[in-house]
Amino acid sequence: MKFKDxxxxxxxxxxxxxxDIKRAYRxxxxxxHPDVNKSHDAEEKFKELGEAYEVLQDPEKRAAYDKFxxxxxxxxxxxxxxxxxxxxxxxxxxxxxxxxxxxxxxxESLFGKSSGTSHARGGFHPHEGFQARGxxxxxxxxxxxxxxxxxxxxxxxxNRPVVDQNGHVSTTPHSITLTIxxxxxxxxxxxxxxxxxxGMGQGxxxxxxxxxAFTPHRLxxxxxxxxxxxxxxTPWEAALGATITVPTLGGSxxxxxxxxxQAGKKLRxxxxxxxxxxxxxxxxxxxxxxxxxxxxxxQKKLYEQMASLMPMNPxxxxxxxxx
Amino acid sequence: MPDTIQPCMVIDxxxxxxxxxxxxxxxxxxxxxxxxxxxxxxSPTGDSPRNWCFGASEIxxxxxxxxxxxxxxxxxxxxxxxxxxxxxxxxxxGRSQNT
Numbered sequence: 368m369k370f371k372d373x374x375x376x377x378x379x380x381x382x383x384x385x386x387d388i389k390r391a392y393r394x395x396x397x398x399x400h401p402d403v404n405k406s407h408d409a410e411e412k413f414k415e416l417g418e419a420y421e422v423l424q425d426p427e428k429r430a431a432y433d434k435f436x437x438x439x440x441x442x443x444x445x446x447x448x449x450x451x452x453x454x455x456x457x458x459x460x461x462x463x464x465x466x467x468x469x470x471x472x473x474x475e476s477l478f479g480k481s482s483g484t485s486h487a488r489g490g491f492h493p494h495e496g497f498q499a500r501g502x503x504x505x506x507x508x509x510x511x512x513x514x515x516x517x518x519x520x521x522x523x524x525x526n527r528p529v530v531d532q533n534g535h536v537s538t539t540p541h542s543i544t545l546t547i548x549x550x551x552x553x554x555x556x557x558x559x560x561x562x563x564x565x566g567m568g569q570g571x572x573x574x575x576x577x578x579x580a581f582t583p584h585r586l587x588x589x590x591x592x593x594x595x596x597x598x599x600x601t602p603w604e605a606a607l608g609a610t611i612t613v614p615t616l617g618g619s620x621x622x623x624x625x626x627x628x629q630a631g632k633k634l635r636x637x638x639x640x641x642x643x644x645x646x647x648x649x650x651x652x653x654x655x656x657x658x659x660x661x662x663x664x665x666q667k668k669l670y671e672q673m674a675s676l677m678p679m680n681p682x683x684x685x686x687x688x689x690x
Numbered sequence: 691m692p693d694t695i696q697p698c699m700v701i702d703x704x705x706x707x708x709x710x711x712x713x714x715x716x717x718x719x720x721x722x723x724x725x726x727x728x729x730x731x732x733s734p735t736g737d738s739p740r741n742w743c744f745g746a747s748e749i750x751x752x753x754x755x756x757x758x759x760x761x762x763x764x765x766x767x768x769x770x771x772x773x774x775x776x777x778x779x780x781x782x783x784g785r786s787q788n789t
Contacts, residue, residue, distance in 0.1 A: 396761065397762055402754045402757055405783075545696050546695055556746070557698045557699070560698075576753070
């Protein structure tokens with residue numbers, strides 16, 4: 368287990384006031400909230416922030432945590448000393464509404480686990496006759512463009528909080544295999560009924576919502592269902608026309624470049640984007656012309672011949688007077 | 691132990707929910723839906739609550755609104771503004787990526 372520097376997480380010094388902690392948390396929460404921050408690690412960072420705030424916003428927990436002083440560095444291997452929390456009165460209570468089941472082992476080893484405060488909205492303790500449906504869980508699932516193009520089976524592992532009869536929470540890893548259909552788009556969701564947090568009493572489990580995100584692709588960019596590729600061609604391929612092998616998500620295909628093509632020309636490969644059962648996506652190829660650098664006299668002469676044989680002014684549109 | 695494949699529902703552009711289904715999916719009451727419509731956060735198709743149809747984008751906007759309310763203590767007009775700005779930002783990022 369690694370030591371966690373909660374002050375570092377909140378970008379604060381150890382002598383920060385409770386007001387400083389609140390302000391730093393609110394500012395960072397706005398910045399790191401997974402709905403606002405699209406980076407793939409935002410969810411993880413937001414959870415770490417919640418955990419740091421959970422400890423530092425509570426003077427009792429903070430005082431206990433501060434006992435470790437500055438001897439520990441973030442990431443250092445850590446085991447709490449026995450009876451380290453003697454004299455502090457937070458065990459088993461005083462949790463905020465943050466979902467404590469998401470906290471780290473480090474947090475749990477120091478402060479224990481919350482008594483099911485947040486697994487069903489309202490924070491009730493289970494008792495006989497009481498039931499509440501478990502919370503929905505929202506998570507991101509990162510796949511690559513090829514997965515969406517073909518459809519894919521994915522197994523994910525989630526730490527699922529389980530509440531026992533006494534209301535104690537423990538987390539157990541839980542694997543779920545699901546089929547992600549062909550043509551799924553970034554931002555779309557997959558809902559797995561009953562795979563969210565466990566309910567209380569006879570209450571049903573919540574649902575799991577997985578939002579699709581794509582890993583950046585080496586070659587392609589994506590706009591909804593359409594795949595875009597910038598294709599470098601030589602001046603003679605563009606001028607004379609050519610058949611060029613181009614990559615697509617479904618493998619290479621031959622593409623005909625018409626004679627007289629200019630840089631920026633867009634060509635379409637029908638149905639080569641992210642197509643679902645009812646909607647088609649296409650691949651768009653934009654030409655970029657790469658000019659060979661003349662290094663020998665003969666090569667330079669060839670350019671000069673071109674200049675005299677094919678005089679042209681590509682800047683005619685820029686001349687004064689033209690609108 | 692081999693995993694069994696969990697059945698799942700894809701919330702994509704083919705989905706169309708009634709008010710009741712939308713409330714159940716997002717776990718909110720109809721009053722909250724009405725408030726979000728009044729705030730311009732969602733615009734279901736259909737001329738009356740009985741005929742309202744909620745699509746994937748409505749469902750997602752409701753879910754984001756609920757999370758912003760819960761995690762950042764944003765009120766409804768604030769969530770509406772955040773959603774608009776986030777959508778503009780996403781569009782701009784997409785445009786700059788594809789040029």
